[in-house]
Amino acid sequence: MGVLSGLEDLLRSCAPRVLAAVARRYGDFYAAEDAVQEALLAAAKQWPGAGVPDDPAAWLIRVAARRHIETVRSEQARRRREAIPQDPLPEVRGDDELTLLVLCCHPALSPPAQVALTLRAVGGLTTAEIARALLVPEATVGQRISRAKQRIRETGARFAMPPDSEIGERLTGVRQVLYLIFNEGSTASSGGSLHRVELSAEAIRLTRQLRDRLPEDGEVAGLLALMLLTDARRPARTRPDGALVPLAAQDRGKWDRAAIAEGIEIITDALKRFPVGPFQVQAAIAAVHDEAPDAAGTDWPQILLLYRLLEALAPGPMVTLNRIVALAEVDGPLPALRELESLPPAIEHRVAAVRAHLLERSGAREAARDEYRRAARLTLSLPEQRYLESQASRLS
Incomplete structure (x- = not known):
């Protein structure tokens, strides 16, 4: 095996x-x-x-x-009835994947189709992995990819980087795809490993290329900063046996300080020079976490304000869940528990894990244990399963 x-x-x-x-x-x-x-x-x-x-x-x-x-x-x-002359073999070039990414975000495709096709072609994800990343059925993803390939063929699009004036039309899809590829590498949606370093590293490399090509795009800068500030914590996120270590318990001495410094420099410059966008706000949140000397020193009121801004700019269930976590750190677990009930079932295992943590903080140990176990059953990530089961056992 x-x-x-x-x-x-x-x-x-x-x-x-x-x-x-x-x-x-x-x-x-x-x-x-x-x-x-x-x-x-x-x-x-x-x-x-x-x-x-x-x-x-x-x-x-x-x-x-x-x-x-x-x-x-x-x-x-x-x-x-003619033969084609022999062609020289193609070579791998450093910017090929970026060109492929921009091709897959062709304006003739819908945004969902762009994301699905690029995750397959550039990210190398399977249909099932893409479905989990996008929170949609696997059959839907398969249909999107098939139709997207057919649509590209119908447009006659060739493999070439379009002029800068046309790249702007595709940027929203390109940035979102890079973000999803990085997320799948940073926290794999299934399997025995928490990280898929090849995916997160590739997302960072492609985002660097995109920023070099478009240095005046504030959201590309924000995305690169977010990736660097998040990836900097990777060495401390697991123990030698692969067990997950939550942020509050991580050894911050293992964090990549060079990546943190670069990420903070990029996001500080972007926030000064460009209109604020969702990726810049997420990078700012990551910077607040990374600058804290320890978990107790985290500026949670600032993080809560940033999540409220992010929720206004780019609302979504995961943004709301993270805002609720920040709310619990500022106002306590009970107000946060009440707000959890409004979240959709698509992120049920994450909601269950947060609910378990908040119940434990509020003193409801038995209910917390049951929620940890439910969250463990719902996730497909083995490191997450083991961590959640260990939390439930601790409360038994």
Whole structure:
């Protein structure tokens, strides 16, 4: 199981780079994805027996390019009975994934379709992972991806970075996709590991590229700052055995101070120079947490004010839940418990975990224990399950 899981992770990490390289070389995203999927299937069959190549991405690119050429030759032969001349193999370039991301956020696609397609093509997430990230049924995600690929093919869009004047039309989708990819890497929605570092690292790399391309966009700056300030805590978020460590209990000496300093510098500059947006507010909240010397020194009144601002700018169930957590730190658990009842079932396991914590703080230990256990049953993340079950056992 471990070997198969490792192979699956390797293929997943290679897929976006391979797809971007093949799509750039031949200009046809739709056909390139088909060719890459065939290459991935070939690798899944051959590598367990033959061994993993020294350069897995190059192997996949060669196979995908060969599949693409064979397909084109077959189509051309049927129409003109001519062979296509040999093409040089595509190469991986540092900006390929950013170009692929912008292509997937084509204005002909609806925002939900942009997000789903980019998470598949650039983030390498499965349909089930995308469904959990977007809080929608898996079948819906599958339909969105299929229709999005068909729509891109119909528009005749080629693999090329559009001019800066057109990038602005796609920025909302691009930023949201990068945020979701980072979140899935920072706190995996399922599986045995809390982190998927390859996803969070890729999101940060792509966001850096986007900021270099659009240095006057305040929300891109805010997004990069948010990622850096959040990722800086990653070394302290788990114990050596993989157990989850909540923010209040983390060893802040393990936090990445260089990333924190960079994130604070970016968000401070953005808040001075640009209109305030949701990602900037989230980065400001992360900065308040990261600047606190310890949990007791956290400026919760400021965090509560920032969450109220965020709720006005970008309302949503997770924003409301986080505001309620801040409210409990400022006004106590009872007002916060009353507000939890208004949240939707889509984030039920997170609501149950917060309710358990607030019940424990209010002295209702038995009710808190039951809520911890319910939250553990509802989450698909094994580290979260273990943490919530340990909290319930502590109250038994």
